[in-house]
Amino acid sequence: MDLISKYNVAHKLEKRSLLIAINCIAALSIFFFGYDQGMMGGVNGAENYYHTTMKFGHPDAEGSPVIDDTLLQGGIVSIYYVGTLVGCLVGGWFGDKYGRIKTIALGAAWAVFGACLQTSAMNHTWMIFARLINGWGTGILNAIVPVWATETAEHKSRGQFVAIEFTLNIFGVVVAYWLEYGCSFYKGGNGSFIWRFPIAFQIIPLLFLFGIVWIFPESPRWLVKVGREEEGRYILGRLRGETGEDLGRAEAEFQDIRNIAELERKTATSTSYWSMFTGRGSGKLHTARRVQLVIWLQIMQEWIGIAGVTIYAPTIFRTAGIVESDVQWISGLNTITYMLSTLICVFTLDRIGRRWTLYWGSVVQGISMALAGGLTTAGENQPIGSAAAKAYSSGAVAMIFLFTATFGATWLTVPWLYPAEIFPLEVRAKGNAWGVVGWSVGNGWLTLLCPVMFKALKENTYYVFAAANVITIPMVWALYPESNQRTLEEMNLVFAADSIWVWDAEKNFKILKEQNPELVQAAQRGQSVLDPETGLPVRKDTARNMSLDVNALNSRHHDDIVDEKQTFKHG
Numbered sequence: 001m002d003l004i005s006k007y008n009v010a011h012k013l014e015k016r017s018l019l020i021a022i023n024c025i026a027a028l029s030i031f032f033f034g035y036d037q038g039m040m041g042g043v044n045g046a047e048n049y050y051h052t053t054m055k056f057g058h059p060d061a062e063g064s065p066v067i068d069d070t071l072l073q074g075g076i077v078s079i080y081y082v083g084t085l086v087g088c089l090v091g092g093w094f095g096d097k098y099g100r101i102k103t104i105a106l107g108a109a110w111a112v113f114g115a116c117l118q119t120s121a122m123n124h125t126w127m128i129f130a131r132l133i134n135g136w137g138t139g140i141l142n143a144i145v146p147v148w149a150t151e152t153a154e155h156k157s158r159g160q161f162v163a164i165e166f167t168l169n170i171f172g173v174v175v176a177y178w179l180e181y182g183c184s185f186y187k188g189g190n191g192s193f194i195w196r197f198p199i200a201f202q203i204i205p206l207l208f209l210f211g212i213v214w215i216f217p218e219s220p221r222w223l224v225k226v227g228r229e230e231e232g233r234y235i236l237g238r239l240r241g242e243t244g245e246d247l248g249r250a251e252a253e254f255q256d257i258r259n260i261a262e263l264e265r266k267t268a269t270s271t272s273y274w275s276m277f278t279g280r281g282s283g284k285l286h287t288a289r290r291v292q293l294v295i296w297l298q299i300m301q302e303w304i305g306i307a308g309v310t311i312y313a314p315t316i317f318r319t320a321g322i323v324e325s326d327v328q329w330i331s332g333l334n335t336i337t338y339m340l341s342t343l344i345c346v347f348t349l350d351r352i353g354r355r356w357t358l359y360w361g362s363v364v365q366g367i368s369m370a371l372a373g374g375l376t377t378a379g380e381n382q383p384i385g386s387a388a389a390k391a392y393s394s395g396a397v398a399m400i401f402l403f404t405a406t407f408g409a410t411w412l413t414v415p416w417l418y419p420a421e422i423f424p425l426e427v428r429a430k431g432n433a434w435g436v437v438g439w440s441v442g443n444g445w446l447t448l449l450c451p452v453m454f455k456a457l458k459e460n461t462y463y464v465f466a467a468a469n470v471i472t473i474p475m476v477w478a479l480y481p482e483s484n485q486r487t488l489e490e491m492n493l494v495f496a497a498d499s500i501w502v503w504d505a506e507k508n509f510k511i512l513k514e515q516n517p518e519l520v521q522a523a524q525r526g527q528s529v530l531d532p533e534t535g536l537p538v539r540k541d542t543a544r545n546m547s548l549d550v551n552a553l554n555s556r557h558h559d560d561i562v563d564e565k566q567t568f569k570h571g
Helices: 015-043 047-053 070-098 100-119 124-152 158-183 193-201 203-215 220-225 229-240 249-267 273-278 287-311 313-319 324-380 387-409 414-422 425-456 458-479 502-515 550-570
Strands: 057-059 065-067
Touching: 015 100, 015 124, 015 158, 015 193, 015 203, 015 229, 015 324, 047 057, 047 065, 047 193, 070 100, 070 124, 070 273, 070 425, 100 124, 100 193, 100 203, 124 158, 124 220, 124 414, 124 425, 158 193, 158 324, 158 414, 193 203, 220 229, 220 249, 220 425, 229 249, 249 425, 273 287, 273 425, 287 324, 287 387, 287 414, 287 425, 287 458, 313 324, 324 387, 324 414, 324 458, 414 425, 425 458, 458 502
Parallel strands: none
Antiparallel strands: 057 065
8 A cells, every 4th residue: 555654553563453553542642631630639739839839829737738719729720621622623623624643643742832831830820821732732632532543443342442541541640649649758848840740741651642643544434534545445454354254344344434424425514613513504414412412421521520539639538537648648549449440441331331331330429429428527527536537537538439430430431432433424523522622611610610619518519429420310311322332334323313312313223224224234244245256345336325314215215116116007
């Protein structure tokens, strides 16, 4: 394949080894994302940061931080998510126009620039603008990396591959916590090195990501979308295999992609962000419904409690009665539990599906948050230092650990995977960007309010998170169709129904799947698009008369029958 650089790893690797290589690069980006989130928890506790440099707090007699300006503290953290909001929209547009690889490189370069500015910040104004710029780079990466990963993975193991990436995401959180914990002992905990070095550390994986992504294959689906079909077919062949029992798999998937790309172009008349949000010109693709689903799924991911636990873990453990000397290492231990729990999702996500993963996560998380609030309140009503107070505070901490572990096994991955699965190929990067918009809004909103909530409500904040978990159960049940074990091309059939309810979508999907066999070849076992005489793949012309409208297809079928009767009659 002369059109693809001779240095591209697709020439050397194939099938699972190539998928693993792509997954490693995607995981590197996700590692940076996790590290960048977990980093601020320790930075906020460094005296030189909050007292000397940013001036929004002071240490008490025991050395614990006392926040004088909670709005400034929360603002410095949350402005990052304004950057991710802008960055994801830029990344979605750039990714659909110029490709997934170039967008990853752009995001990495921009994030390096932002990290350098954060590392050198001398006051809170400087830091606010630096985090805004750094968030822009993160937004670009978050908009495009899940799309690249899902477009190269097989539909039967797509969830597993993305779940593995998010294990690296939480590994980033773990590294951030323990690196900051180690730095806190440097020169007795004094000096700016304690918080500047952890911020600067993220530059290392970003530079590596920028340098190596150029030798990795572009998404075959994007290549087909922009008319570079020969390259796309070659990459698909390397990803799926071309010999033995794999013969014909790549061709079946390739034909599905070609057909759906043509159908999308005929169905939708506008692909701008505004058109996607309002649904104008999307026809039976119903992109506006998909946009609302992914935005609110990401917002609820934050409001069930994880944003507060990740960034304000030390504050949460202090609220639970843990002494200052133990707060930091307990927070770090919680992140290790968090990381290990993500491995559960690796083995269950493609088995039980996205919906059931969210169900059981919401139930356990809601119970653990409610109990954390109750146990903390009970502990505060006991004499300070008494055995009962310690027992209650230990129980509250255990509930926080349970919540974090459950979130890692359930809600961590699905809200990032789902947006990359459900949007049409024509706007998939933009669609995933809408998910990042939801994450940015939810995270920014919550991190801004978290210091205020913990100051005003104290342990009652846990009940707010518990209530949010309860709300998600009927929300997912009624509105979010299953994407597990379905090809990316099949998802257009799932969302073709005019009704918003899941049961109507599934009923409509079943009908359309039978009426549009050209769109589901890769999903149907045995239909490998092989010539019965030669046993070799056959490339068909793009299928005609495809539609996402059940009534139109029924009408067309009726007309065909009438024509046949007329022909027979005249014959």
